[in-house]
């Protein structure tokens with residue numbers, strides 16, 4: 001039975017071990033297929049719909065599996081089982097979490113642990129009193145705890161022997177131990193909790209400041225989600241080092257040592273048998289603990305990815321609905337859920353194995369106690385009281401060893417997460433914050449670009465501006481026009497020194513901007529970005545945001561009126577007190593609030609990166625009116641507008657035309673039309689669109 005080359009065939013799902021039910025495959029092969037030669041054919045399976053996600057798989061198809069004789073079928077089944085059994089032994093491929101995307105082991109190396117602990121110490125070292133009380137309480141509480149079993153046994157056996165005096169003394173001592181254990185455990189937890197809170201606070205403050213002061217190019221490279229996760233999750237994880245790990249390791253180490261000493265004084269063969277079991281348990285737990293933490297890290301990552309998908313889908317729900325991509329979005333979400341299920345399944349099996357080992361070994365200490373201890377009691381080498389103490393201390397020792405190993409592996413992981421946090425905290429702030437520049441007595445707003453070239457640090461091979469030279473006079477209104485991507489916004493980014501020029505110089509009032517005090521210069525610039533995003537605070541606070549002087553309500557309203565924003569603000573439920581959220585205002589309204597913010601600063605240089613899309617024709621009219629009003633004002637002000645609309649260009653004294661990062665034309669509207677160059681063509685296209 002032959003299948004032709006381009007034939008589309010529907011195969012029964014059982015033919016494909018990898019596929020989900022109802023799979024339709026388009027088979028492309030260089031030769032006609034028959035079931036006979038299918039055995040080594042490489043089938044490329046396109047349009048494989050598994051669930052909702054479109055995927056592509058390539059696999060070999062062996063006729064032995066489906067079409068061969070029963071013997072080879074049995075052989076294959078046997079081989080499959082052998083390889084499966086081989087994969088599930090500890091360390092086998094079944095346990096591997098690496099298959100899943102996003103895995104990285106962040107357990108720290110010993111050197112890093114010491115360095116990180118040193119850094120953590122430096123952050124809390126000034127809390128000496130709290131540290132002293134915390135460690136003092138830890139030792140007293142641990143010694144009290146570990147003394148209780150022997151006193152407990154002694155009290156019971158003194159009562160049994162009828163020694164009332166001894167019983168009363170032991171009982172009093174027991175009460176005292178319970179009291180000290182309770183009080184100092186409370187003190188220990190409280191003090192470590194305080195240290196923990198202080199550490200998280202300082203970590204977050206230091207990290208936030210370090211990130212905030214980075215160059216803008218840093219934010220081009222880093223994802224906002226990663227940075228916020230550093231601040232939230234990584235800092236919290238690091239705080240566990242003090243809050244949990246260190247103090248629990250120390251407490252359990254003291255208790256464990258106490259238990260060993262007691263066991264050795266009771267009977268050394270019994271003590272040695274307990275120690276051997278403890279060591280085996282610790283080794284098993286070390287392996288399991290690391291596996292568990294890797295799984296926990298992956299679970300955390302996959303949950304975060306799934307949340308990201310959910311967040312994105314719900315925030316773009318209108319686009320999703322309009323394009324009917326609900327299924328596709330569900331597929332994206334489902335992929336992460338499948339990854340989570342993969343990890344959780346293995347984690348649960350590993351947990352089962354760990355519990356099996358723990359319980360078996362723990363119970364075996366009791367069996368040892370009964371066997372060895374019973375024989376020792378029979379041969380009068382140890383007393384019943386000593387045997388009872390042995391059983392109690394064995395339990396302490398095993399739990400202490402388990403907790404030390406658990407917290408040690410948690411410490412390694414927490415410190416691993418800290419590496420990147422400390423690296424970030426150590427990164428130097430942008431040069432702009434380190435150097436002090438000149439503040440001029442008076443700024444007129446004259447700007448010169450001299451042979452300026454620029455490429456973004458993230459795209460070094462792609463020049464964005466090339467050898468740009470032009471001047472803007474004080475009090476001039478300049479429009480910059482050009483096709484999308486020609487470098488207009490980049491030019492303004494350089495004027496604001498958000499990026500440094502690669503070549504050439506920009507001068508303001510004759511001074512290279514690199515020599516001017518950048519804070520002072522920015523105070524004199526009002527900047528309205530292309531897509532104004534407002535802060536989640538009330539409109540009043542949004543308008544006065546970043547204003548270098550104290551302002552009254554009238555100043556805010558005056559600026560809003562100048563920006564043609566007052567009328568729509570007054571109609572909002574709480575006027576200027578209305579909280580801004582994303583859906584409340586239109587693009588044009590947000591733009592006018594941003595213009596009011598820039599006007600309120602009373603800047604010498606006003607930069608307006610006109611939105612290409614945010615403005616309707618009414619808003620466009622308002623912007624034109626704002627510009628005319630600002631131009632008529634007596635205040636000297638240089639205005640630079642990136643203009644996309646004819647109405648805005650009309651206001652300008654001069655127009656700069658950009659093309660592929662170069663200045664190609666400059667002049668007034670009429671002069672440029674006469675030149676019949678790029679500007680004239682842009683102008684014609686827009687007029688044609690409008691008519």
Ligand SMILES: Nc1ncnc2c1ncn2[C@@H]1O[C@H](COP(=O)(O)OP(=O)(O)OP(=O)(O)O)[C@@H](O)[C@H]1O
Pocket residue numbers: 220456458459464482483484485486487488489490491530
């Ligand atoms: N932060 C950035 N990192 C890397 N490349 C960038 C960055 N910002 C812009 N670019 C690139 O620089 C070029 C110029 O972009 P720019 O935003 O300056 O153009 P524009 O003329 O203002 O465009 P539009 O009119 O669409 O706003 C584009 O190719 C853009 O992809």
